[in-house]
Amino acid sequence: MIKVLFFMDGIGNAGGIQEMAIKWMENIDRSKVKIDILTYNHVKADNYKDRVKALGGEVYVIESFQDKNKFLLSMKQTASFFEQHSDYNIIHAHASSKAFFVLWFAKRSGIKVRILHSHATRFVMTGILALMAAYILKPLANIMATHYFACSPEAGNFLFGKHKKVFIAHNGVDTDVFSPNTSVRIQMRKELIGEDNCFLIGNVGRFRPQKNHKFLMEIFKEVCSLDNKSKLVCVGGGELENIIKEKARLLGILVRVYFQASIAANVGITNLAMVPDLRVFKSSFHVPTVNNKLGIGEKKYCQKMMQEIYGVDDNFFKEIDQSIRKSCRKMQDVQIYLLQFQNFTQDLMMLTGNLMKFKLRLPSFFKKAIKAMTDKTVHEIFTKNDYTDASVLKTVVAIRQYNKRLGFSESWVSNFVYQVVMLAKKEPKQAEQ
Numbered sequence: 001m002i003k004v005l006f007f008m009d010g011i012g013n014a015g016g017i018q019e020m021a022i023k024w025m026e027n028i029d030r031s032k033v034k035i036d037i038l039t040y041n042h043v044k045a046d047n048y049k050d051r052v053k054a055l056g057g058e059v060y061v062i063e064s065f066q067d068k069n070k071f072l073l074s075m076k077q078t079a080s081f082f083e084q085h086s087d088y089n090i091i092h093a094h095a096s097s098k099a100f101f102v103l104w105f106a107k108r109s110g111i112k113v114r115i116l117h118s119h120a121t122r123f124v125m126t127g128i129l130a131l132m133a134a135y136i137l138k139p140l141a142n143i144m145a146t147h148y149f150a151c152s153p154e155a156g157n158f159l160f161g162k163h164k165k166v167f168i169a170h171n172g173v174d175t176d177v178f179s180p181n182t183s184v185r186i187q188m189r190k191e192l193i194g195e196d197n198c199f200l201i202g203n204v205g206r207f208r209p210q211k212n213h214k215f216l217m218e219i220f221k222e223v224c225s226l227d228n229k230s231k232l233v234c235v236g237g238g239e240l241e242n243i244i245k246e247k248a249r250l251l252g253i254l255v256r257v258y259f260q261a262s263i264a265a266n267v268g269i270t271n272l273a274m275v276p277d278l279r280v281f282k283s284s285f286h287v288p289t290v291n292n293k294l295g296i297g298e299k300k301y302c303q304k305m306m307q308e309i310y311g312v313d314d315n316f317f318k319e320i321d322q323s324i325r326k327s328c329r330k331m332q333d334v335q336i337y338l339l340q341f342q343n344f345t346q347d348l349m350m351l352t353g354n355l356m357k358f359k360l361r362l363p364s365f366f367k368k369a370i371k372a373m374t375d376k377t378v379h380e381i382f383t384k385n386d387y388t389d390a391s392v393l394k395t396v397v398a399i400r401q402y403n404k405r406l407g408f409s410e411s412w413v414s415n416f417v418y419q420v421v422m423l424a425k426k427e428p429k430q431a432e433q
Helices: 016-027 048-054 071-084 096-108 128-144 153-160 182-193 213-226 241-251 263-267 269-274 296-310 314-327 332-361 367-383 390-406 410-425
Strands: 002-011 033-043 059-062 090-093 113-118 147-150 166-168 200-204 231-235 257-260
Touching: 002 016, 002 096, 016 033, 016 048, 033 048, 048 059, 059 071, 071 096, 090 096, 096 113, 096 128, 113 128, 113 153, 128 153, 128 332, 147 153, 153 166, 153 332, 182 231, 182 257, 182 269, 200 213, 213 231, 213 241, 241 257, 296 314, 314 332, 314 390, 314 410, 332 367, 332 390, 332 410, 367 390, 367 410
Parallel strands: 002 033, 002 090, 033 059, 090 113, 113 147, 147 166, 200 231, 231 257
Antiparallel strands: none
């Protein structure tokens, strides 16, 4: 029997990584492989644990080192867990930089195969300290791993860079389960909304700012004015769920909106595809278009919106335009350009964080001081050649090479770094907490 331990930052129904783990457990030979889950204590109050146990697995919960005043307790619980469970053949970590301490204790306990699996192309945390901790722990987690998995080449490049051998484990989909089934569709619609004779809009996504459910409610308000029998089903949970419910109430559509946070586990996420008449996907920015394309006026609108949000000037956008025109002469060049830009900004932010260190802890109202220190650090990256740390010097060379291809000025780079640093320092507004 091969014993495998999955590590996750949290568990709960309808999560992408969590549902993928369930699918793997459902499709392996459980007489030969046993999969358990170790998770930080970000656990939803649903039946996910029961689903894992039904497939022969166990769920172990430990404190997260990132939670306030929990670092020492987290380290103690992690060490204790691996002292008591050192018989795993494989640990498979699905938490990028957050997996460092777990992988380290797993190595100490003698687990030979330690897989680090990248599921994203960027970090999603917003706080400056959390973001800097993620960038610091990322290379350390790489060191603790023996094998590297990613769901795409872009995700692999983000977490591991280009110099490691990465196995691309695509998020496989059983297409047969999406085949239309009229009887299932009618039954589920009746269970969800009590009827089948209405125009039903469906959306699957967590209630987070980037999913833009507020705008979805406004769209549905307009739909209701055209069809007073239409209904909306939102599948997912999240910190903004109550705010969105209040938004629906104020718009007078709450009676037509069905919030189903745990429905995916009960009826199966694949069956949800056949329930609505229309499925909706959203983005955080609303930019008008002409024939679904950005014309000159729309580009100016988008530029103005970005200037108002981030406070950048026209030259910032002019350099972006010049860089794209220089590097992207045909469609095939776009993907290469985006990959170069991603690697450039990733190396740049990691190195900046490494060089500035504690200076980044200054409160955001010290804007002038932060800007001056950022300018000085970026200037040294482009001019200083006597770094004593070999890894720093290697990154400096890589940044200069990338920027030579991209064609940005030093002032643009400094402004970009400053905007990212200040963005990471922004606290959420009171209305969204």
